[in-house]
Amino acid sequence: MAFRIVYTEFWNDPKVMEDMTPEDKYFYLYLLTNPCTNMIGIYRIVKKQMAFDLGYSIESINSLMTRFINTHKLVVYNDETKEICIKNYGKYNLNKGGKPMIDCIKKDLGNVVDKTLIKEIVTNVKNASIKQLIEEYLSAINNVSLDDTYTNQNEINNDTYNVSDKKINFEGMAQTGEFDDTLPISGQNHNPITYNHNPKSNNQYPNTITNNNESFVVVDEKDMINIYAHFQKCGFIGSAKLKEFIDADIKVFGANWMMEAATECVKRGKINNYGYLSGILQNWQTKGRDESKARVKNDNIVKPLRFNNFEAREYDYDSLEKKLLGWDK
Template sequence: MVRTDFWKNPIALEEMTPEDKYFYLYLLTNSNTTQIGIYRMTKKQMAFDLGYSIETVQSLMERFIEHHKLIRYNPITRELAIKNWGKDNLQKGGKPVMDCMKTELKDVEDTSLISYVAEAITKEEIRSLYESFCKHDVEKEISHQADDDTYPDNESDEVDDPFIPGDKVLRQQPSVENNLEIEDQTQDVKEIVEFWDHNGFGLSNMNGKQQLLSWLENSSFLQPKEVILKAMAIACANNKRKLNYVVGILKNWENESLLTAREIDSYHENQKSVPKNKHSTESFPAGRAIPDEVNLDLSAGEDW
């Protein structure tokens, strides 16, 4: 829901670019929005809906998290929270509304996002409902100990990533390591991390895990989890349990526009079925061949 005074908001008037306004309206009105102001959404889906590249979406996300301070995003659970949702949309209660919110709050994995949205709720009854779902465990308090602490958009240690300042990554890294162990990981993340840990890629290599997990959201694959697991299995079969080897396989598949596990299997099957060039086994006589129509008389020109 978008209030008519959206266009009179000082932030929208003075700080937001036209692209910012378009993006914020999308966050408020897309088909994934909920009654509680917290919903799941991948950057790939945002890019598809808006007609933007993933890089553009990531840049806008950083702007809204760090500059405007209007949203938070958990890249592990892929949950997005809108700070002022409660102030703008949760003015009326009632049993049907409360029951709907209660059902949706139960589905939130990162409960720190519930606390984040609750701060702007003015109606006491609704704020109390939100607070009843908040779990203040140590890890989440560390992650959000200040108002400007936010989840990083891409949890990778690669300091040459143009969208992630190196100092920000170092500051957030303890939270990243903890997040890999908590129970609110998505199933896709769990399966990839378990495969990595159980097949010799390096149990303590947190940086490698995070770089590989970034392919779940920032690749063009339609089945990213299945494709990543297939690449890791190939690396194991070739005894090449290294991140660079797995990433090399993934890049090759992307370059070939192989976006699903089925397409990859079909491609490799076709490669196997292509006959190799065979050397001809036909024997040729040494020297120059004599045409069949020529009759050779060996006694010609000799007198006996």
């Protein structure tokens, strides 16, 4: 289960003490600790979910968001991607390094759709290594000229890009120091691009059409209806943006993979997290679906204890009952 740390200094912050109402403080704590949060303070959440979690009306949520954006200037919200950025999140939460922390940050950076939000958190990051990582990530995006819709195909066709003569290794964009051909969700128009240089991805998709080194799956109308219904059943909130993402990915991965990935999200507690679903699909494509699922299954197997070889003691329950009642005397 994920957890978020709230420092006691939160209550001593001058802005919190002097400028915020009790309702503001409650809302701010919610933004810092709700189930949609991640390690970098940029995550996707819809206002309806805020209203449901807090018991407020949509009008109250809109009023609070306006106050936090324009008056307190603590958050930025993108209405198109439904992503919120807590500007000073890195002040207290991104102050310790280490490989697990770095890996989580890389993963969350790769899941951000509106990359401009990342600039908002850099200034408040105190840890030098983490700050350098985020700055290099932004530099890598600018240097390779990747826009939100990935329209510059000539640059994407290259397997690697160098920034200041060294390779940048980012979760979701690269696994081995190189930019992957299939990038995670990014921009208003999600347009996954898959190239057939990976042997495991050449023959695993049914009804595949290959054109100009791109692989697409033929999907009929019935499959589309079934997958929309399955996503809603798995807790994904129906929206035009979700439909756009599904329409793009189903042509690459097929209906069965999409529906199984949605089910995996439910099993792993990642409900309504399309970025996580996209990562599952990419892992299945790269490593093979059966191998990836087997790895997760094996991780959950309980190792036998040293007492497993001993037989359990057997009792005569009728005899025990007589002894307890004193009838054996």
